[in-house]
Amino acid sequence: MKKKKIIIMFLVALIFPVYAEKxxxxxxxxxxxxxxxxxxxxxxxxxxxxxxxxxxxxxxxxxxxxxxxxxxxxxxxxxxxxxxxxxxxxxxxxxxxxxxxxxxxxxxxxxxxxxxxxxxxxxxxxxxxxxxxxxxxxxxxxxxxxxxxxxxxxxxxxxxxxxxxxxxxxxxxxxxxxxxxxxxxxxxxxxxxxxxxxxxxxxxxxxxxxxxxxxxxxxxxxxxxxxxxxxxxxxESKIMNMLREKKGKGILSLQEGPDKYINYDAMVKRKVKCNKTEGKYEFIIELDFKGDIINNTLYKDMKKENESEFEELMEKKIENMCYGFLNKMKNVYKIDCLNLGMVAAAKYGRETGVDWNKEVSNADIKVNVKVEIDKMGIGQY
Incomplete structure (x- = not known):
């Protein structure tokens, strides 16, 4: 036991100065x-x-x-x-x-x-x-x-x-x-x-x-x-990010006038499907929105029928926004900034020499949007 203590003390005395310097x-x-x-x-x-x-x-x-x-x-x-x-x-x-x-x-x-x-x-x-x-x-x-x-x-x-x-x-x-x-x-x-x-x-x-x-x-x-x-x-960045990222969070609005609008604070989840027919690629982007109404001056009393009306109107607005961006992406930018080529390459094979920017620019891209209201405000669930 005494010998072990002496050995430990010797090692400490030897090693400590090195580490102290470091x-x-x-x-x-x-x-x-x-x-x-x-x-x-x-x-x-x-x-x-x-x-x-x-x-x-x-x-x-x-x-x-x-x-x-x-x-x-x-x-x-x-x-x-x-x-x-x-x-x-x-x-x-x-x-x-x-x-x-x-x-x-x-x-x-x-x-x-x-x-x-x-x-x-x-x-x-x-x-x-x-x-x-x-x-x-x-x-x-x-x-x-x-x-x-x-x-x-x-x-x-x-x-x-x-x-x-x-x-x-x-x-x-x-x-x-x-x-x-x-x-x-x-x-x-x-x-x-x-x-x-x-x-x-x-x-x-x-x-x-x-x-x-x-x-x-x-x-x-x-x-x-x-x-x-x-x-x-x-x-445009806001729309691109909705279509590009797997999930995201943001505010969308419906407005009929300066004092008639609804603000929708939502989370979106994205899924992408890819098919290839006769050498042409088709992509289906599904966007699933779920969020809260944080401000409402459009409807005096937000009832169930108003909720359904809002969801339908918001779905149409988001779809129009998305197709507007896709048109510009395919015909002006001509860049696959949504990374759809990754999905196609994963399904149909990588390192085949395909120019994905060109293929995506010529592809059929469809967007399906689903909007759901979670809460209407404080105390409403």
């Missing part, structure tokens, strides 16, 4: 902790491209607490803000070298809220951006990605009252955008990597811009492969 804690003021980062490009006259990658870094400073008595032990408050570090080089990897030359502190990644890709960089292609990030084990593969109008550097530098950085604010916008506009939160590095490598899937990302002195989501960026080809407004 666990040495560095004050956060001595680190550049990433809040977010962006991707800009600068096209040169000779056809070459320079990557400009700004990092939004948390700034920490300490000040003495107000009202502290001279006899009291000194108390400090840590204040948090942000600043930008920018690096420019002919390749993404080289920007890391340049960035470290501009910083006196080690840069810590994995804490970032969001990655912003400028519209110009998204048009040029994002595959190199995604691949180098995905290969880095320190990268946070669940942080959000978005495309922005103008330069990523400008939107990262934008000051938002009450937030240490605009990156924190933008991450919050996307995270909480799922409640009322049928948006998804599947815009992470992992989701993008999978989308770029999956047959029959096209990437979409939220589109952010500074509008009326505020940062907001104003639409969705549509990609073909790794290149952005269109930006669609929120009105």
């Amino acid at each position: 666990l040495n804690v560095v004050p956060m003021e001595q680190l550049n902790i990433a809040a977010g980062f962006g991707y800009d490009i600068v096209k040169e006259l000779n056809g070459n491209v320079q990557y400009s990658i700004p990092f939004s870094i948390y700034d920490f400073s300490k000040r003495e607490k107000k009202g502290a008595k001279s006899t009291d032990k000194k108390e400090e408050i840590t204040e948090q803000g942000s600043s930008n570090i920018k690096a420019k080089a002919s390749s993404i990897g080289e920007t890391r070298e340049q960035r470290q030359l501009n910083s006196s502190k080690p840069i810590i990644i994995g804490t970032e809220e969001i990655a912003i890709i400028s519209e110009e960089a998204a048009n040029y292609g994002i595959k190199d951006i995604i691949n180098i990030l995905f290969a880095n084990a320190k990268t946070n593969d669940s942080d959000f990605f978005s495309v922005c109008k103008g330069k990523a550097e400008d939107i990262l530098r934008f000051k938002v009252e009450g937030y240490p950085s605009s990156a924190d604010y933008m991450g919050g916008i996307i995270r909480n955008s799922t409640d009322y506009n049928f948006l998804s939160i599947n815009y992470s590095l992992w989701n993008i990597y999978v989308a770029l490598e999956s047959e029959g899937e096209n990437l979409v990302l939220p589109y952010l811009e500074i509008k009326d002195e505020k940062i907001c989501i104003t639409g969705m960026a549509l990609f073909k492969g790794d290149k952005m080809v269109y930006v669609i407004p929120m009105e």
